[in-house]
Amino acid sequence: MREYNFKASDSTGEMLMGLGFPFSFMGVAGLILTLRLILFPKxxxxxxxxxxxxxxxxxxxxxxxxxxxxxxxxxxxxIKNYHIYEDKEMLKIENDKKVIELAYTAIKDIKFNKKGNKISKCYKLIIKTNSKDLKFFVRPKENHFGGATENDFNNLENFYLFLKEKISK
Structure with missing residues (x-):
């Protein structure tokens, strides 16, 4: 039985982090300006x-x-902690809140992208299934949107190679 552990974000987490900064900055700046105008109108x-x-x-x-x-x-x-392992002919993907059971026959395709280096390094794994796509984004801790170590990058890459081997059979 093979096990893979890594910290990654999914597509919802990516959207939250990408839109979180501009919306929170503008909201807080607007709130401060409004409070100043209400408290000190003269x-x-x-x-x-x-x-x-x-x-x-x-x-x-x-x-x-x-x-x-x-x-x-x-x-x-x-950013969630993912624990992935195989249970008989099923792939179980656990994160902090939920468990996804996925049969190898349900996987249509997998894509793996490596981009950047050092602080801008990002690994992206997309698992296309019959119903929906599972996406994992791994970025280093030094990046404001990441929280992974070098071991997490290696685990995600090893998981991709394992899936590629299982799907090709």
């Missing part, structure tokens, strides 16, 4: 200071700091 734009960049600084810097904290929370929920 202070006109740059009337109390000669430096026009101060008000922009007082909105953008806190928004960036709060957004960075929100992105850590989003990253925590979008």
């Amino acid at each position: 202070i006109k734009y740059s009337s109390y200071v000669d430096n026009i960049y101060l008000e922009k600084f007082l909105i953008i810097v806190p928004a960036l700091i709060i957004t960075a904290c929100l992105m850590k929370v989003i990253k925590k929920y979008s």
